[in-house]
Amino acid sequence: MPSLKLTYFDLRGRAEPIRLAFLLSDIEYEDDRFSFPQWKEVKPKTPYGSVPTLTVDGEQMAQSGAILRYVGKLAALYPSDAIAALKVDEVMETLVDLNNSTYSYRGSDTEQLKAARKKLVDEDIPRYVGALEKRLETFGGASHAVGNELTVADLVITCTVNSVQCGILDYVPVDVLDQYPRINAIHKAVMDNPKVVEWYKKYPIKKQTPKMD
Structure with missing residues (x-):
């Protein structure tokens, strides 16, 4: 196994699915977290002025989706079958589109x-979650996005739901995703995993009430 260092802010964000992939596969890595004041020092050292980055045997790599797929392959959380991999990618890219809409105004x-x-x-x-809910009915089992085994797609879904439910998005009801049973079954399956339970005891998800008016 190569030497691995994941660099990101000391928050969940785009690094969290990657951290969960490491966690669930017991792959050793350095969880390199930094504060917002430190960003001005970190940014010039990254390939594109963005994080997360993953340093693999001393070589720094970038882009969260690429990193997640790479770690997913190391962790056996990314399918070797081409069609299954395509479905995993579809799920993840759909949620990238949703994330872009979420932060369309900054x-x-x-x-x-x-x-x-x-x-x-x-x-x-x-548009995105409603359609994805229907796609998941044909893609996976009762509590997995694709097939009957955990993949990185499940982790992205879980982190998306957590971001909504924790209340960090002003003017977005925390229960807006409750109407999607398959999405919530996947989220529950991941969050009930004993390793994930312990992870969020160490790094608790802080709940807050979003502004609504």
């Missing part, structure tokens, strides 16, 4: 943020 104007989040709740979540 300015400080409250009314513009409200409008963007209203579109997210009224249009984008039904």
Whole structure:
């Protein structure tokens, strides 16, 4: 196994599915976390001025999706079958699109943020998550996204649900995803894993009440 160091902020964000893949496979790695004030020192040292990065035997690699797929392969959480891998990728890319919609407005104007989040709740979540829910009915089992075994797609779904339920997204109801039973079954299966339970005892998900008006 190569020497591995994952570098990201000291928060969940885009690194969390990768951390969970490491956790569930017992692969040793360095969980290199830094604070926001340290970002100005870290940023110039990254390939694209972004994180996460994964340093593999001294070579720094970038892009969260690429890193997750690589770690998924090391962890046997990414299918070797081409069609199954395609389905895993479809699930993950759909949630990338949803994430892009979630953060489509990054300015400080409250009314513009409200409008963007209203579109997210009224249009984008039904479009992406509603369609994904139906796709999962043919892709996987009762509690897995693709097939009957855990894949990185399950981890991305889980982290997406956590981000909504924890209340960090202002003007987005924390229960907006409750209407999607298959999504929630996958989330529950991952969160009930004993390793994941212990992980979130160590790194608890802080709950807050989002602004709604």
